[in-house]
Amino acid sequence: MATIDDVAKLAGVSKGTVSSVFSKKRPISKEVTERVLEVAKELGYYPNHIARSLAMKKTMIAGLKMPISKDGIMSQFEIQMINGVIKECSKHGYRVLLDTLPEHDDPNQFSSDPVDGMIMLNPRKHDPRIARYEQMGIPLVLVGRPDPIDAKVSYVDNNNTQLSYEVGDYLLRSGHTSILFLNASSDMTVAYDRESGLAEAFERHGLSLHKEYVINYSRRLHSSPTEYGYISIHNTYQRLEYTAVITDTDRVALGVLRAARELGIKVPDTLSVIALSNDTKLAQEMTPKLTSVELSAEKLGAEAAHLLVEKMRDPAVMRHHIVQAELVYRESCKQLR
Amino acid sequence: MATIDDVAKLAGVSKGTVSSVFSKKRPISKEVTERVLEVAKELGYYPNHIARSLAMKKTMIAGLKMPISKDGIMSQFEIQMINGVIKECSKHGYRVLLDTLPEHDDPNQFSSDPVDGMIMLNPRKHDPRIARYEQMGIPLVLVGRPDPIDAKVSYVDNNNTQLSYEVGDYLLRSGHTSILFLNASSDMTVAYDRESGLAEAFERHGLSLHKEYVINYSRRLHSSPTEYGYISIHNTYQRLEYTAVITDTDRVALGVLRAARELGIKVPDTLSVIALSNDTKLAQEMTPKLTSVELSAEKLGAEAAHLLVEKMRDPAVMRHHIVQAELVYRESCKQLR
DNA sequence: CTGAAAGCGCTTACAG
């Protein structure tokens, strides 16, 4: 393919002039501009992004480091997060490089990415990569908090514990005292955070969260989140007699609603339902419309990207940002008093 | 940050030697290797990907050209497709550059991407970018067929026309003669393809597809796909008296089911419902379980990536690949005879 | 407004 040299020669000008015609960084006379453009078109010349990046030390690309799980499945949360990153980046003229390649065993094989900055998902404990990006002088923003917490690194995160406290408090204040909690899979830190938040709400109301009212999703036991919700209601409703159920996601709630319909339980009249995340975005399209928490995975991504953009402008910027998930009241909960 | 020169000097060797230590492209003695590695570590040296790319004319990055809609929403189809692309690319050591930046008005501003090849979504009619990538010598694979069809470009696509023929044929053979078609937005080529496939099925059965039985989604008129399905049933059921409805996606079907419930229409007893795509993956979690088409968006992405990897190895490769969408029979359709 | 030249940080024949 044609290079800047080819164009310069054929147009009878210097490379610098051709460069300026395309970058517009210094004024070029109209005649010359036209001649260069014409020749460029004739030759099918397009500036080489890599060469330009090398010369300018700037790529206008933001990296997103996101190890892909072995089964290759991205969660809805990840997907929305990516979406947020992309939107925010493209707003500022950055493109996004998805780096899903697994880490090489040999740290010497570690190669820099052609990026101006990096967003890293789910940092591990004592993640060595954090120091590496520091050394390379690549601005870094984490999604999820660093462990141990490091005041020198920027990150964004959700307020999971506080959130389930809020949800629990809302239901308890509404007069519900017996609440079924269909939590996330127990190996997720978010499940832990949520349970402790909910337990705290119970305590605050002089009650306690009974173990048998907490069920965890299990990929092994449940064929799908919806099935998980469906089965759990059928298995427990007679026995436990709760007046409200908190579900992991809206998909789980979908199963709860179905089971309720079958059992003749009116939602929200005899059973209130509330979902801790709005995965499928279908909450307001259900019958009844589902009261749910907007986790704002997308916002999380957008905030991370926003922070990164700032950091790329000024590497001294250092900040933490907690994205407040928001409880959206719709039609699936009822005040008992 | 440290460069190859710094390392070379401090280790008392040439740049070429340092280069070889990292690339392992030619053997370096053990002593020298160790010395270089030590110095590199001390200096915090990591090879510069951009400089390497320029020298090698190879980036190990695949581009994914995907204009982001103004509201910034990616459809489930796009998301799954991206997922497929990423999986396949990372399998072959490629990272993915998401290029969501809107096309610049000025074609002279068009800049090459730092990629070894490109996957482009939804090519437009007479898309000028196709020729551009050709000129730049960048291997290109389209997702969706080029318009007009160009034998020189590689692409993957669904068999949309045939598929809706199949769906129509299935319903007609089942004894349905009056079918409502809630099609995609009319500006999408897929909407055209589907309608012509369905019309063909009608003809084959000696019938014809009446215009008023075909409704197109409109972002302006409908607040959501689900709403589109819901409203459309309410607006037409008394007047048109169909026994089956084909919907654009499963989300539209969700609205249809809700409207049917309200109107006391039994699905599938008095109304059969079938969705042409399985966007939310909720088809089998609905009540009744929805008969729907599995478009295999992810497969589409993976196939595109696979083709691209081949093309990057050998630019002469040229191929079309049709991903067969599959009609999955569940519980929402009834045989009338 | 334009040119000549150095420089960005690597790789790669060529030589030894």
Added chain:
DNA sequence: CTGAAAGCGCTTACAG
């Protein structure tokens, strides 16, 4: 096994 030098295709002071 290693070095010196040219080259990848741009940008950017410096000079005029």
